[in-house]
Amino acid sequence: MSLLDRRLHxxxxxxxxGKTTVTAALALLLAQRGKRVLVAExxxxxxxxxxGARGRGPEIAQVAENLWxxxxxxxxxxxxxxxxxxHSKVLYRSIFENRLVASFLGFIPSLPELVMLGKVLxxxxxxxxxxxxxxAPATGxxxxxxxxxxxxxxxxxxxxxxxxxxxxxxxLEDPQATAIHLVAIPEELAxxxxxxxxxxxxxxxxxxxxxxFLNRHVPxxxxxxxxEALSRGFAAPQLExxxxxxxxxxxxxxxxxxxxxxxxxxxLPLTTLPLLYPERAVGRREIETLAARIExxx
Amino acid sequence: MSGSLDPLLQREVVxxxxxxxxGKTTIAAAVAxxxxxxGKRAIVLxxxxxxxxxxxxxxxxxxxxxxxxxxxxxxRGELWAMMLDLExxxxxxxxxxxxxxxxxxxxxxxxxxxxxxxxAGSQEYIATQKLHEIHASGRYDLVVLDTPPTQNALDxxxxxxxxxxxxxxxxxxxxxGPALRAGRLGFKLFQMGSNALLKGLSRLTGVExxxxxxxxxxxxxxxxxxxxxxAARVHALLASDRAAFLLVTTARGGPVEEAIxxxxxxxxxxxxxxxxxxxxxxxxxxxxxxxxSPEALADELLREGVVDQGQPPLSRRLHQTLVxxxxxxxxDAANLERLEASxxxxxxxxxxxxxxxxxxxxxxxxxxxxxxxxx
Numbered sequence: 207m208s209l210l211d212r213r214l215h216x217x218x219x220x221x222x223x224g225k226t227t228v229t230a231a232l233a234l235l236l237a238q239r240g241k242r243v244l245v246a247e248x249x250x251x252x253x254x255x256x257x258g259a260r261g262r263g264p265e266i267a268q269v270a271e272n273l274w275x276x277x278x279x280x281x282x283x284x285x286x287x288x289x290x291x292x293h294s295k296v297l298y299r300s301i302f303e304n305r306l307v308a309s310f311l312g313f314i315p316s317l318p319e320l321v322m323l324g325k326v327l328x329x330x331x332x333x334x335x336x337x338x339x340x341x342a343p344a345t346g347x348x349x350x351x352x353x354x355x356x357x358x359x360x361x362x363x364x365x366x367x368x369x370x371x372x373x374x375x376x377x378l379e380d381p382q383a384t385a386i387h388l389v390a391i392p393e394e395l396a397x398x399x400x401x402x403x404x405x406x407x408x409x410x411x412x413x414x415x416x417x418x419f420l421n422r423h424v425p426x427x428x429x430x431x432x433x434e435a436l437s438r439g440f441a442a443p444q445l446e447x448x449x450x451x452x453x454x455x456x457x458x459x460x461x462x463x464x465x466x467x468x469x470x471x472x473x474l475p476l477t478t479l480p481l482l483y484p485e486r487a488v489g490r491r492e493i494e495t496l497a498a499r500i501e502x503x504x
Numbered sequence: 505m506s507g508s509l510d511p512l513l514q515r516e517v518v519x520x521x522x523x524x525x526x527g528k529t530t531i532a533a534a535v536a537x538x539x540x541x542x543g544k545r546a547i548v549l550x551x552x553x554x555x556x557x558x559x560x561x562x563x564x565x566x567x568x569x570x571x572x573x574x575x576x577x578x579x580r581g582e583l584w585a586m587m588l589d590l591e592x593x594x595x596x597x598x599x600x601x602x603x604x605x606x607x608x609x610x611x612x613x614x615x616x617x618x619x620x621x622x623x624a625g626s627q628e629y630i631a632t633q634k635l636h637e638i639h640a641s642g643r644y645d646l647v648v649l650d651t652p653p654t655q656n657a658l659d660x661x662x663x664x665x666x667x668x669x670x671x672x673x674x675x676x677x678x679x680x681g682p683a684l685r686a687g688r689l690g691f692k693l694f695q696m697g698s699n700a701l702l703k704g705l706s707r708l709t710g711v712e713x714x715x716x717x718x719x720x721x722x723x724x725x726x727x728x729x730x731x732x733x734x735a736a737r738v739h740a741l742l743a744s745d746r747a748a749f750l751l752v753t754t755a756r757g758g759p760v761e762e763a764i765x766x767x768x769x770x771x772x773x774x775x776x777x778x779x780x781x782x783x784x785x786x787x788x789x790x791x792x793x794x795x796x797s798p799e800a801l802a803d804e805l806l807r808e809g810v811v812d813q814g815q816p817p818l819s820r821r822l823h824q825t826l827v828x829x830x831x832x833x834x835x836d837a838a839n840l841e842r843l844e845a846s847x848x849x850x851x852x853x854x855x856x857x858x859x860x861x862x863x864x865x866x867x868x869x870x871x872x873x874x875x876x877x878x879x
Contacts, residue, residue: 222525365709367713445808
């Protein structure tokens with residue numbers, strides 16, 4: 207079975223590597239393949255805007271053909287969880303319409319993360335979607351987020367929360383259902399973090415890794431001999447500018463090659479996503495380019 | 505656009521803030537290095553530097569130890585660096601602020617573990633406490649803090665309030681009041697009465713969770729005023745003219761949006777913002793020159809005696825590269841225009857993207873040259 211057939215896709219990576227862009231591309235690709243797809247972001251909502259649509263925050267809203275989006279918010283997720291748990295709107299109101307109590311719940315460590323992750327996993331479990339794509343928070347926060355059901359399950363005594371964590375953990379750990387994808391860019395810090403992330407996901411969280419996306423990849427274009435010939439300094443300013451641009455390009459390209467090789471050592475299926483040169487911000491057209499690229503490599 | 509950071513050298517504390525992955529650590533290190541070259545005793549506090557940058561600064565472990573960085577001959581001051589271990593800093597902080605007989609119980613409590621490792625804002629709280637401590641030691645003329653990557657911009661400014669709200673939460677106090685007043689351990693919540701709210705809550709979280717939280721708050725309560733006072737001292741320092749904030753971003757759309765938002769928060773909070781630093785800006789190689797056609801480039805190559813061959817020919821590849829570089833530069837320029845308009849009148853500093861990763865002292869000097877006027 208292809209990785210793309212998993213029901214839960216999670217993208218995790220260092221801040222600033224373009225995780226959300228990759229999330230949008232993966233979600234769009236799955237939707238284009240005819241799946242009903244939900245894309246979830248944590249305490250943020252950027253995917254709809256990238257695709258030229260509007261999201262409705264914590265309310266699920268359609269943003270493209272076959273594609274829906276949700277922004278996970280602790281308050282909304284808590285409300286849903288509480289309603290399910292208490293089986294009573296009256297009881298819910300008596301507790302949650304007490305403003306002080308609502309604020310209290312925010313202070314129980316891990317509870318906001320637990321109910322947000324719970325919401326995502328609930329959507330997967332209920333079977334309303336062929337695929338759910340989660341844009342996890344950046345590295346450290348992302349690991350905390352994905353590890354929350356495990357951490358809570360290990361530390362709290364048996365009780366309502368603990369039984370929640372058990373089914374959540376079962377779904378997350380299921381290699382038939384879940385794939386944790388890593389997103390990196392060809393820069394030292396990002397590559398180091400990706401290597402550490404892969405180990406943490408595999409060993410500390412014991413979750414099934416999926417693909418590795420190497421974003422902003424630049425292909426090599428100039429040979430050593432050409433760079434040498436271009437390095438001597440030209441009187442013509444446009445040619446000199448072109449030589450500068452060529453050096454900058456090749457510097458990025460060679461790092462792309464080097465870090466790609468290093469990341470292949472992780473043994474995950476690696477997809478390179480090209481650096482894009484959009485006229486304005488990254489939009490639907492760029493996302494389609496990246497989606498096609500993932501399709502070709504998958 | 506460069507050289508406008510010189511007034512920073514008159515400050516005692518500089519805090520670098522911004523989204524993850526924009527190069528805060530590099531900018532922080534470049535500021536400290538420049539101060540040291542100018543005769544200051546400067547220290548940079550960092551959380552999680554790139555390995556090669558750590559090596560360049562002589563740092564090998566997260567150990568809260570100040571390490572002196574050897575500088576070249578011309579340096580008139582001293583450069584020090586320290587990697588912050590935030591969990592250890594919390595333990596040390598509790599060691600200093602909590603009475604010995606309560607310490608063990610606190611350090612063992614699950615809520616303390618969450619507080620010291622993953623409660624939103626706790627890293628920021630302890631990092632600024634550490635900053636204050638090092639500043640107060642009087643050993644350095646300038647302390648530069650590279651802030652931890654925050655989940656959102658609010659975390660940093662909000663950290664003390666959030667931590668204090670957690671520790672001093674009035675709702676918790678009134679709900680768990682009897683136990684807190686008695687200050688005794690091992691009580692059972694449900695012996696404390698039949699509070700409907702507590703019962704409802706316990707159906708969500710479990711009874712034990714509430715009990716452990718109550719115990720934690722009972723233990724920490726005598727220290728609460730100390731926590732609060734220290735937070736107030738840090739806030740007073742950061743809001744004073746002895747401190748300055750550097751808002752660091754790249755020219756990409758996402759970080760720019762975050763920087764604009766963060767700028768507003770800093771201004772609203774009355775924090776002394778020294779400048780907005782746009783890092784890794786794609787240079788416009790052509791300056792104002794028009795884009796040359798592949799044919800024009802071919803002619804110039806011919807004139808310079810460079811063979812125009814390959815598949816596609818060199819002139820075409822150069823043309824393509826210029827087109828792409830110009831697109832990147834234009835996109836950056838448009839984003840920076842928006843940044844500047846939205847963060848007016850804060851001074852703007854731009855640091856170009858350099859070839860290669862910036863991970864040694866000479867590269868940090870190059871960055872510093874863009875931040876400061878050359879003396």
